Amino acid sequence: MLIAALIPLLGGAALPLLRPRSRKARTVYVVGITSITSLLALRLLLAGAADVTVLSLSDAFRLTFGLDGLGRVFLALIAFLWPLAALYATEYMEHEDREDTFFAFYTMTYGVMVLFCCARNIFTLYVLYECITMATLPLVWHKRDVDSVRAARAYVRYSIGSAAFAFSAMVVLSVYGSGDFAPGGIALGEMPELLRGVCFLAAFFGFGVKAAVFPLCAWLPRASAAPTPVTALLHAVAVVNAGVFSVLRMIYYIFGSDGLAGSWAQDIALAASVATIIFGAVLAVRETHVKRKLAWSTVSNLGYMLLGASLMLGDGLRGSLLHMVCHSLMKMGLFSCIGAVMVQTGRSRVWELRGLARKMPAVFGFFAFGAVALMGIPPLCGFVSKLALAEAALELEGVWGWIGVGALLLSTVLTAIYQLSVLLPAFFLPPDEGAASIAGRCDPGWRMLLPMAVMAAAVLAVGVHPQPLIDALTAAVGLVR
Amino acid sequence: MYIELMLALPVLGAVATCLAARRGERLRDRIYLTELTLVFALALAGFVGCARGGAFAAALPGICGMGLTFRMDGFRALYALVASFMWLMTGLMSPEYFAHYENRTRYYLFNQLTLLGTLGVFLSDDLYTCFVFFEIMSLASYPWVAHDENPGAMGAAGTYLAIAVFGGMVTLMGLFLTWQRLGALNFDALSAAQGRADMILPAALILVGFGAKAGLFPLYVWLPKAHPVAPAPASALLSGVLTKTGVFGMLLVCLRLMSGCVPFGNAMLALGLITMLLGALLALFSTNLKRILACSSMSQIGYITVGVAMATLLGEEGSVPASGAVMHMVNHSMLKLTLFMAAGVVYMNLHKLELDDIRGFGRGKPALHAAFLLGALGLAGVPLFNGYLGKTLIHEGILEYAGELGGFSVYNVCEWVFLFAAGITTAYMLKIYVALFWQRHPSRQAEYDGRNGGYMNRRTTFALCASMIVIPILGLFPGILEAASRLSASFTGVEGVRGVRFFSLENLRGGGISLLIGALVYLFVVRKLLYRKGKYIAVGFEWNWRESRAARAALRAVDALCAAVDHALENPFLMETVPDAATVVARIASEAVDDAARLMRSTALRSSSAHSDRKHAAYRAFSHVVGSVLNGFAVLMNLTVLRGNPIQVDFTYVLAARIYDKDPELGRATRTVSFGLLLFAAGLLVVLVYLILL
Structure with a gap:
């Protein structure tokens, strides 16, 4: 397990020292390292791993790594997507500077993420949560223009600032319990009701900042100033899901869904989730920069996952994980397509994409898959996960279940509006003069197309036959009621 | 395997046509037609099997989440047959019609995907399956409407999509409610829940989506816009089959779930009557051929809805209006197939649809004339043609319920509205017929006559004739449709009819009254008011x-x-001001952290110059002391360990330079609210440690 994390960490750090002579050598190196890591992760997933304590500050504060059901789900997702994203990045980054630096941090982040999946207690989780912030920061300001630096500043401000809340929650918890993750929550002894609620909300909003929970979501769209592979993998999949993952850990493995269900703290968490869903979707409709539009859509979709998490039901956890997987597939495909468009044509506003489907049929074909799936049209995978979430919400007796379902449906309509406002003009309107002058087709090379194709295939496969995935998720989180 | 095969064929066909399109258009068209023929053959075989009392069922557990279940029996087999027949007929016409179009492969692709969706809806055995395929169908038919890619088509397609998505979501909400209250979504569970008061709300929600697809008031707005701009084969399918998927859902909800529920039936009756009358009036006042036909579709859907509503009101005794609704569904599909294909023939020759432009085109063209005449006679409800049968039974249903109540009731008024709308139908069909086949074009008549004999190819002629021949056959042998209504009994839940005396004096009188009204409306409204100086007024x-x-x-x-x-839909206040205001509020909330940071920076954490001077002085003293200590340490090291390679750095300068040149970002970071929070957390930690140790 540690080897799997060390390979990308060291391999990434060594990249600026090795200074590969040609692009090809670097491509082979980067893709090779990430693939090996993924293979090791696969072995880890199959064989399992015993807990390893690396560092022990005290009984409450130990760095312990191990793999349980929830961690497995996230690790599998990361391990599947990272090599594909790296492959995509190797072609995309030919258009940017300082490739060595970029790939060094890109690869190192993988190592941090692997360790993050394997965190076994709240202290380890917190430490790696901060490590993720640090490892991805150079990627956000990679372009070094005004927007990127501002985005990076906002990113740090939000992440570190809010993690302080998580930190304080962790400290308070350490007084009452061990902090080791246990399905169904740890024994919190005589922790007062009020303190437990406050502590939970501190952890929810503290870790939730990476999941862009409502009042703390402004950093995510700004961070889309980063190069597209970063947005596609980190700000649609890895980093934001790390936020959701932490929140899931807090709810189902620390505080325990039984202890929180029905409390005022749950009401606040649900309200924040619903607000995230609607707010993200509304701003996605109003945004005209395609990448930021997708980023707002990510905010909305993270709201779905947080909604599933804060339902405090076993089915909610499963729905949340299912949407995490499905959303990762859809959004990574969508961002990859938009990145390809931006690189090939330099266009990024909604009205600039008019008629481009004729020039880039493959890219927009894959884009259509992702967009329609995100709208939740059967038989693609967005429908399945939204349905699972809605079913879980209905299990919650009372008004919150209906508010949740209502928010899901409303945001689905909004999703249709913002996705179709990109998709339909691209297919059905004639291209403007600049685009019409592009001779022939300008689809990108296979290294960019392959990840898109894999995502589209996965979106269809999961949508048509989701049962194996649902069973796997159920088994993975089986112990949680 | 049978149903799976039927659903797999369109998917395979879609892939094959896309691949074959690269090889050549003839191959593509051939594959397309072969596939449609196969689907039709399968549907026909299935229908024959079901008519003998058999049934097919299939289940795909786990697909699309909850698993799909299908069943092919009676009514479902009938509509699978109707749908595949219509697809085949329009498919035969398509190669010629689309000869001068672009993006034909796209049309074929989405045409086949829509076929998949439509068959899926008609063969489904639970609401979930029905909804899944309903959504596929809604989305896949969007490119039909948008096919021309001009502003009119795009606008109509936008309206179509908006209504479809909105309706779909409301239906999904209804599905959730049903699922919560019944715990099952299969059709038998709906029958079992008949008469439950808490099911009215879910039923109404489910109806929104299906009603929107059927073109029911008030969600009909897409229909008069979308049908005229779509290519004619697509219009025929939109009007003949896709609206019927909406009616399918209506039958399910009204006859299975809400049967016998009087308030629900009355609401449906009101909606049906409004749709019927509104559609008829809109058709009467339009001058675009396809728009008239589209509005007429809306009106005919109104008839069917009235039939369904009467069956709901009558409950278990509703076999007459329910059979009428089923018959009129089939009749309307066949009639609109013929009429839209005839309109398509006109359009592919002239590329015009306004009555003033196409006037006189039909003169001397017997096949077109026959097709249109049969369609018009059927639609107007003339005895011996198929439209008469369904309308008669629905009419009888109204009378039956009014008679049950006794005396003069509001239902007698409904009957007269019904007859009046039927009269208007006659009037507008007469208007088109006279314009197209009897009047002469003021300037281009010779040119139009010159096309006689060569205005459509053999395949199109065959398709047109095969479609129109059904109309008199069904009309002359009412036994066929009666048998169909008995077959549908297993689906609608009420018995079919047998041996109705369609041509009794009583029934003929209703038809006669509406024909009379039609003739009067034509003479006094159309000719006097809507036809001025040789031009039709829209x-x-x-x-x-x-x-x-x-x-x-x-x-x-x-x-x-x-x-x-x-x-x-275009109200600026509703669509712009409200979202704007909401956005501003939410933005303020979401930027609160940043604003707080900015506020802190400009107030409590503002760095005054005096303050920073004092800090620099403190830094200088600090760096001097530390530097001196390090210098001393370096001297010591130089004397002992590093004698060969002494350190020659003055640490006081180095440290001072470091502090002055420090990154301004770092300085700013220490003054942010985040840093304050970090310190706060650290302080909290200290306090807690203190408390614990105490």
Whole structure:
């Protein structure tokens, strides 16, 4: 397990020292390292791993790594997507500077993420949560223009600032319990009701900042100033899901869904989730920069996952994980397509994409898959996960279940509006003069197309036959009621 | 395996046509037609099997989440047959019709995907499956409407999609409610829940989506826009089959779930009557051939809805109106297939649809004439043609319920509305027929006559003839449709009819009255008011207040209603101001952290110059002391360990330089609210440690 994390960490750090002579050598190196890591992760997933304590500050504060059901789900997702994203990045980054630096941090982040999946207690989780912030920061300001630096500043401000809340929650918890993750929550002894609620909300909003929970979501769209592979993998999949993952850990493995269900703290968490869903979707409709539009859509979709998490039901956890997987597939495909468009044509506003489907049929074909799936049209995978979430919400007796379902449906309509406002003009309107002058087709090379194709295939496969995935998720989180 | 095969064929066909399109158009067209023929053959075989009392069932557990279940029996087999027949007929016409179009492969692709969706809806055995395929169908038919890619088509397609998505979501909400209250979604569970008061809300929600697809008031706005702009084969399918998927859902909800529920039935009756009358009036006042046919579709859906509503009101005794609704569904599909294909023939020759432009085109063209005449006679409900049968039974259903109540009731008024709308149907069909086949074009008549004999190819002629021949056959042998109604009994839950005396004096009188009304309306409204100086006057959405005064008072209400529904979608306050205000509020909330940081920076954490000077002085003293200590340490090291390679750095300068040149970002970071929070957390930690140790 540690080897799997060390390979990308060291391999990434060594990249600026090795200074590969040609692009090809670097491509082979980067893709090779990430693939090996993924293979090791696969072995880890199959064989399992015993807990390893690396560092022990005290009984409450130990760095312990191990793999349980929830961690497995996230690790599998990361391990599947990272090599594909790296492959995509190797072609995309030919258009940017300082490739060595970029790939060094890109690869190192993988190592941090692997360790993050394997965190076994709240202290380890917190430490790696901060490590993720640090490892991805150079990627956000990679372009070094005004927007990127501002985005990076906002990113740090939000992440570190809010993690302080998580930190304080962790400290308070350490007084009452061990902090080791246990399905169904740890024994919190005589922790007062009020303190437990406050502590939970501190952890929810503290870790939730990476999941862009409502009042703390402004950093995510700004961070889309980063190069597209970063947005596609980190700000649609890895980093934001790390936020959701932490929140899931807090709810189902620390505080325990039984202890929180029905409390005022749950009401606040649900309200924040619903607000995230609607707010993200509304701003996605109003945004005209395609990448930021997708980023707002990510905010909305993270709201779905947080909604599933804060339902405090076993089915909610499963729905949340299912949407995490499905959303990762859809959004990574969508961002990859938009990145390809931006690189090939330099266009990024909604009205600039008019008629481009004729020039880039493959890219927009894959884009259509992702967009329609995100709208939740059967038989693609967005429908399945939204349905699972809605079913879980209905299990919650009372008004919150209906508010949740209502928010899901409303945001689905909004999703249709913002996705179709990109998709339909691209297919059905004639291209403007600049685009019409592009001779022939300008689809990108296979290294960019392959990840898109894999995502589209996965979106269809999961949508048509989701049962194996649902069973796997159920088994993975089986112990949680 | 049978149903799976039927559903797999369109998917395979879609892939194959896309691949074959690269090889050549003839191969593509051939594959397309072969596939449609196969689907039709399968549907026919299945129908024959079901007519003998068999049934097919299939289940795909786990697919699409909850698993799909299918069943092919009676009514479902019948509609699978109707749908595949219509697809085949329009498919035969498509190669010629689309000869001058672009993006044909796209049309074929989405055409086949829509076929998949439509068959899936008609063969489904639970609401979930029905919904899944309903959504596929809604989305896949969007490119049909948008096919021309001009502003008119894009606008209509946008409206179509908006209504479809909205309706779909409301239906999904209804599905969730049903699932919560019944714990099952299969059709038998719906029958079992009949009469439950808590199911009215879910039933109404489910109906929204299906009603929107059927073109029911008030969600019909997409229909008069979308049908005229779509290519004619697509219009025929939109009008003949896709609206029927909406009716399918209506049958399910009304006859299975809500049977016998009087308030629900009355609401449906009101909606049906409004749709029927509104559609008929819109058709009467339009001058675009396909628009007239589209509005007429809306009106006919109104008839079917009235039939369904009467069956709901009558409950278990509703076999007459329920059979009428089923018959009129089949009849309307066949009639609109013929009429839209005839309109398509006109359009592919002239590329025009306004009655003034196409006037006289049909003169001397017997096949076209026959097709159109049969369609018009059927639609107007003339005895011996198929439309008469369904309308008669629905009419009888109204009378039956009115008779049950006794005396004079509101249902007697409904009957007269029904007859009046049927009369208007006659009038507008007469209007098209006279214009197209009897009047002469003022300037281009010779050119039109020159095309006689070569205005459509053999395949199109065959398709047109095969479609029109069904109309008199069904009309002359009512036994066929009666058998169909008995077959449908297992689906509708009420018995079919047998041995109805369609041509009794009683029934003929109803038909006669409406034909009379039709003739009067034609003579006094169409010829006197809507035909001036040799030109047809259009009144409707684009109604010009200044020109025609006569019909103004009667139509003001209709127009205002249409405009209100249509313009609600474009209302600036509703669509812009409210979201703007909400966005501002939410933005303020979401930027609160940043604003707080900015506020802190400009107030409590502002770095005054005096303050920073004092800090620098402190830094200088600090760096001097530390530097001196390090210098001393370096001297010591130079004397002992590093004698060969002494350190020659003055640490006081180095440290001072470091501090002055420090990154301004770092300095700013220490002054942010985040840093303050970190310190706060650290302080909290200290306090806690203190408390624990105490």
